[in-house]
Amino acid sequence: MNTLSNARSLAICTGPIRSMRSVSAVAQSQVNANTAEDLKSFDDIPRPKKFKFMRAFMPGGEFYNASIVDYTTTMRKRYGDIFILPGMFGRPDWVTTFSTKDIETVFRNEGIWPVRDSFQSIIHFRQNVRPDVYGEVPGLTIAQNEEWGKIRSAVNPIFMQPKGLRVYYEPLSNINNEFIEHIKEIRDPKTLEVPDDFMSEICRMIFESLSLVAFDRQMGLIRKNRDNPDALTLFVTTRNIFRLAFKLDFQPSMWKVVSTPAYRKMMKALNDSLDVAQKLLKESQDDLEKRRLAGEKINSNSMMQRLMEIDPKMAVVMGLDTLFAGVDATSTLLSAVLLCLSKHPEKQTKLREELLKIMPTKDTLLNEETMKDMPYLRAVIKETLRYYPNSLGTMRSCQNDVTLSGYNVPKGTTVLLGSNVLMKDSTFYSRPDEFLPERWLRDPETGKKSQVSPFTFLPFGFGPRMCIGKRIVDLEIETSVAKLIRNFQVEFNRDASKPYKTMFIMEPAIPFPFKFTDVDN
Numbered sequence: 001m002n003t004l005s006n007a008r009s010l011a012i013c014t015g016p017i018r019s020m021r022s023v024s025a026v027a028q029s030q031v032n033a034n035t036a037e038d039l040k041s042f043d044d045i046p047r048p049k050k051f052k053f054m055r056a057f058m059p060g061g062e063f064y065n066a067s068i069v070d071y072t073t074t075m076r077k078r079y080g081d082i083f084i085l086p087g088m089f090g091r092p093d094w095v096t097t098f099s100t101k102d103i104e105t106v107f108r109n110e111g112i113w114p115v116r117d118s119f120q121s122i123i124h125f126r127q128n129v130r131p132d133v134y135g136e137v138p139g140l141t142i143a144q145n146e147e148w149g150k151i152r153s154a155v156n157p158i159f160m161q162p163k164g165l166r167v168y169y170e171p172l173s174n175i176n177n178e179f180i181e182h183i184k185e186i187r188d189p190k191t192l193e194v195p196d197d198f199m200s201e202i203c204r205m206i207f208e209s210l211s212l213v214a215f216d217r218q219m220g221l222i223r224k225n226r227d228n229p230d231a232l233t234l235f236v237t238t239r240n241i242f243r244l245a246f247k248l249d250f251q252p253s254m255w256k257v258v259s260t261p262a263y264r265k266m267m268k269a270l271n272d273s274l275d276v277a278q279k280l281l282k283e284s285q286d287d288l289e290k291r292r293l294a295g296e297k298i299n300s301n302s303m304m305q306r307l308m309e310i311d312p313k314m315a316v317v318m319g320l321d322t323l324f325a326g327v328d329a330t331s332t333l334l335s336a337v338l339l340c341l342s343k344h345p346e347k348q349t350k351l352r353e354e355l356l357k358i359m360p361t362k363d364t365l366l367n368e369e370t371m372k373d374m375p376y377l378r379a380v381i382k383e384t385l386r387y388y389p390n391s392l393g394t395m396r397s398c399q400n401d402v403t404l405s406g407y408n409v410p411k412g413t414t415v416l417l418g419s420n421v422l423m424k425d426s427t428f429y430s431r432p433d434e435f436l437p438e439r440w441l442r443d444p445e446t447g448k449k450s451q452v453s454p455f456t457f458l459p460f461g462f463g464p465r466m467c468i469g470k471r472i473v474d475l476e477i478e479t480s481v482a483k484l485i486r487n488f489q490v491e492f493n494r495d496a497s498k499p500y501k502t503m504f505i506m507e508p509a510i511p512f513p514f515k516f517t518d519v520d521n
Helices: 025-033 050-056 068-079 100-108 120-129 145-159 162-186 198-215 229-250 261-293 303-310 312-343 345-358 375-387 419-424 470-487
Strands: 082-085 094-097 394-397 402-404 407-409 414-417 488-491 500-502 506-508 515-518
Touching: 068 082, 068 419, 068 500, 094 100, 100 402, 100 414, 100 419, 120 229, 120 261, 145 162, 145 303, 145 312, 162 198, 162 470, 198 229, 198 261, 198 303, 198 312, 198 470, 229 261, 229 312, 261 303, 261 312, 303 312, 312 345, 312 375, 312 470, 312 488, 312 506, 345 375, 345 470, 345 488, 375 419, 375 470, 470 488
Parallel strands: 094 414
Antiparallel strands: 082 094, 394 414, 402 407, 488 515, 500 506
16 A cells, blocks of 8 residues: 555555664765765756746646656656756655665665655645644644654554454455456456456455455445445545645646645545545444444454544544555556466466465465465565556655765755666666566575565665555455455456556556456366
């Protein structure tokens, strides 16, 4: 789910608090090696002119409708591994770097309370439009420094400990069983292909799964209650947030000066989703109370219940952030896993062989014990994250003056760390254009794993502010892939040369009418 990082670049993508040195030996040696005479000025970092940058995103411009990856990749070829993304209309300049040494330096200097520049439009909404909710609980999205640390420490035990997820294995398995039945209903009886808009069905299933975690309830959007108005409002708004944020906070926008159409759409989406979330949470609580009074056994270990014990507003905020950061990012990841396995049937066969040992029948319910021994499943997912990077990378605000690629970067500067682009770079990965899950497994002869630079594979970020939703995403994707591949042979018989585009996060660029053929046994 996080976040720029993956999915995840909203609150759900922020990470565990733990002690760490503020400056590593590597980072310190770099600082010491650069004397004042060696350093180049921040003003010397290559950059496009502001007017040229603004014009490039207008209709007819070089980057009109271009993704952030397309833009930064072109800039990297033009300027090298470090350059400035110009600030416009109140947004400061961002330093963009693709150097692993720079990426490590920034992370090693972030301290125990990392600062990450968030989407200014969302900060504006939470601080100025709805302070009645966010004034007391700003959420991990916009909180910084000690305030962020206190929130993170409170919710870490709920999101980061595996035992907190045990209660979701069976209901998530059942949600996937329902999705499998829906696939059988909507696929063409002759071709066995699902409709072109199948991505929307994947999103509904992921939304259903994450709603279970966020609000302790199933919405019924897969089959039972597809037109549920409250659920649909939440479903649509959570899918629009990132797209609107890209227009408002990355592309040149005057929303801070004048109310633009995109700004008004964003405020309405955030407002509507908040109102519905509060309503759903109250309904969930009322339903639980009725069941308690009726003598039913209630699961008090659910994430929502544990968040409610901290603060009901915390439950609303974290529930919304789980959906905002998780639905589209996790749905796209699932489609990417299916696409990779479709285009590499030998890998799909190998994965199914592993699954047959764990799941003797197609409707086997997955649990904590059965999910332990699936190394190839996890390797497939990990390789998919490398093969189709979920975003450009992540952002951090420098806590101190740092030296990046020989330039002096002052304290407070936002740095865009383009680590995910490096996952397709032959400098760091052998045969980078091949889908090879085996690269993440131990060699059967030597017992060793391939050596990978830790600062090139960061789909969930790094350090104290890494993705807090990682375990939820892992559980959801592992469960869904296991159930689908155990039940179906998946094929994709269309052109898949450019299946995705990346705005802030990766999203589909083509339809996905997968072919689902029932597995015999």
